[in-house]
Amino acid sequence: MLYQVTDWDDAYANGLHIPRGDDFPAQWEAAATTFRATARREDLGRGDLFLPDTTPKGLAVFIHGGFWMKTSPATWSHLAAGPLAQGWAVAMPAYTLAPKARISQMTREIAAAISLAAERIPGPLAITGHSAGGHLAARMICDDSTLPDTVAARVACCLPISPLSDLRPMMRTAMNDTLAIDGAEAAAESPALLTPRPDIPVTAWVGAMERPEFIRQARLLADIWAGLGAATDCVIEPGLHHFDIIDALTRPDSPLTRTLLA
Template identity: 50%
Template sequence: MTKKFDWDAAYSNGAYIPGGNDFPPRWKNLAAEFRAEIAAAGRLRADISYGPHERNTLDLFMPRGEAKGLVVFVHGGYWMSFDKSTWSHLAKGPLAHGFAVAIPSYVLCPQARISDITVQIATAITHAAAEVPGPVHLTGHSAGGHLVARMACFTSPLSQPIRHRIRKTVAISTLGDLRPLMKTRMNETFHLDAVEARLESPSLLEPQEGVDITAWVGGAERPEFVRQSTLLANIWSGFECNVNVVVEPEKHHFNVIDGLADADHALTRTLLCL
């Protein structure tokens, strides 16, 4: 008899990372310290509203001098946890190169459906892009990786003027095909059905022509996250866009984002096209 595949284990991260429970409080401390430092320097515009809900706010970190462009980082947490305050320190790398960085919160599941969150992120990007001129670079982690990849789809809710400003997208540990998530207990919160899963899965959608996207994933992540990243790159390579996948050796789901806090790390340099 064939053993039933454990989809919950396939998409569980913390349980398979040594000291996994220590990461969220560590992120929060690092973020708070960095936010205080930037605020003291007068380079933080906090809690900018971009929509009607109390969670429709973003923090905008400004570089010294005139910004070369805008980076938007979209956080993960399976669309049902965290907010912008946990990730401020990940603005360090782009800021050091002269880019402004916007980090939005968004209404989480089950208050919002994943399709609703897609629209929220498009609105947040549009609002931030109105604050900072120049090219726009998008990145996000896990569920955030899904959301920035979704912005690169032909059916993106972004307007054409904003789409034309996007120079690079880096989807970190992305979830490109949402259909397997319907088989997890998390779907009691997502309420995904087959129609929404297909319409919100970048790997099942056509990319915009000319998109430049990198799927970045840790080599020590759960096999499903490596599969999801390589799947997106494989399918989109058949379209008129620039797509590739980077598997960063030894990185797991919780430390694969660390490179964004380092100006010289390959993740930051890839995001900024350096």
């Protein structure tokens, strides 16, 4: 069957295609507020570092989405619950949003925040993120010194959720009036156009009910990086869409959480 996108804005419009999609932001905020009320939390400069009750087994990193233009770590705090229950510390870094920053600056800010958190928490690193955060999660393990070698050597897993791995389609959307991605930045900041560091397992994770473009982008990352020698997988989870695919991170025994921490 032929696949062709004729409306690029609709291709990446999640809320319009999810029943009661407008209800999700309030649900996330409420869950995050409840979680933060009792969590052990340290300031990460910009963002949060959540700590388990015992000595951390390692450091999990969650990078938030919002098409690089919206939300903050505080909206997603509850997603630390699953890794925390497994005994891992969880860093949720912030980054400057567009139009105040270009995506290349966001990449540098996230790398710096992960390096800071890694100084506080020893052991393995597991990096994940959702949507635009999935892009940044994958971007962290590209073989271009984005992360310092000593930090990258500790990365045991990269799990981009619904990642935007090729930025070139974003240039065709109205969002680019704010993002200002050009050809040079797309080439330099698209994980699918870059080489991954060796020996880091990568699992792209996406919901089967997501917009076709998000499924294509997830497959693209796994397929291209497999061709460059990385150990990759692409999980297309049945029945889930862009707004509920991340809920599994709240559960310590979910396949998503177990894969991240494996």
